[in-house]
Amino acid sequence: xxxxxxxxxxxxxxxxxxxxxxxxxxxxxxxxxxxxxxxxxxxxxxxxxxxxxxxxxxxxxxxxxxxxxxxxxxxxxxxxxxxxxxxxxxxxxxxxxxxxxxxxxxxxxxxxxxxxxxxxxxxxxxxxxxxxxxxxxxxxxxxxxxxxxxxxxxxxxxxxxxxxxxxxxxxxxxxxxxxxxxxxxxxxxxxxxxxxxxxxxxxxxxxxxxxxxxxxxxxxxxxxxxxxxxxxxxxxxxxxxxxxxxxxxxxxxxxxxxxxxxxxxxxxxxxxxxxxxxxxxxxxxxxxx
Numbered sequence: 001x002x003x004x005x006x007x008x009x010x011x012x013x014x015x016x017x018x019x020x021x022x023x024x025x026x027x028x029x030x031x032x033x034x035x036x037x038x039x040x041x042x043x044x045x046x047x048x049x050x051x052x053x054x055x056x057x058x059x060x061x062x063x064x065x066x067x068x069x070x071x072x073x074x075x076x077x078x079x080x081x082x083x084x085x086x087x088x089x090x091x092x093x094x095x096x097x098x099x100x101x102x103x104x105x106x107x108x109x110x111x112x113x114x115x116x117x118x119x120x121x122x123x124x125x126x127x128x129x130x131x132x133x134x135x136x137x138x139x140x141x142x143x144x145x146x147x148x149x150x151x152x153x154x155x156x157x158x159x160x161x162x163x164x165x166x167x168x169x170x171x172x173x174x175x176x177x178x179x180x181x182x183x184x185x186x187x188x189x190x191x192x193x194x195x196x197x198x199x200x201x202x203x204x205x206x207x208x209x210x211x212x213x214x215x216x217x218x219x220x221x222x223x224x225x226x227x228x229x230x231x232x233x234x235x236x237x238x239x240x241x242x243x244x245x246x247x248x249x250x251x252x253x254x255x256x257x258x259x260x261x262x263x264x265x266x267x268x269x270x271x272x273x274x275x276x277x278x279x280x281x282x283x284x285x286x287x288x289x
Contacts, residue, residue, distance in 0.1 A: 009084050012037065012201030014230050015113045015127035015194050019085040020077040022046050024118060030201035033067055036076040043118040069205035071212045090120040096186045100126055103143050107132050125192045133197045133229045140181050149185040159183060167283050175286040181228060182251050194251060195229045211270040215277060220260050221246060228254055236277060247276045253284055260287040
């Protein structure tokens, strides 16, 4: 049974499940057009099931909006008619959440996202909202072998089969997820973890995109700036040796290692805060794996 609470509790942050009509939407990013929320449709509350790709595409087309801040067409829902979603979760999901809360203590807030909010299953998606992401990562690392297990090759192979088989080889996927702290196991349950370095989002444009162009080509990740988080950032060099910031909101790329990559159909963005290369709409292939 779900209970709807008042909309002022909305976080406006990546990974937050919200209810708009009879659909659960998952919030994307942290900056939104005034009066709206950038979010993607995922689950049907009536059927208590995932939306099909066809259903998702129809809803996205109905709600598409050009958000000039991002220089992208994105689906949006009206903030006025959106409420935070609550329901009785499976005991497995609640127990996994409780253990993660115990691990990070008072460093952040843990919520359950993904399919666990609407159906029972072994996989649990957790989101941590925190202003101290480095300390959260340290806590997770310190608890490896105690409360947290590393995902084994078999667990990663299953994740690859479900989500990435059509775009990456398994060897490429393993290279991206080496020593992962975001794909882990708690009490034997596979957990996908998203660490968001905010407590609240913005009904405004914080970092506008002034110029966007497609980029396909080689790049070198030089060093991590803020890995493991959403967004994650890395210092990188593109063709000609120019330094840029690689920024990603995909957990898949948030733990990328230092080395050479080939980016297929990514973007270069010039923003108020600098020049970025964004792989999220394309595919980031590790080289020489």
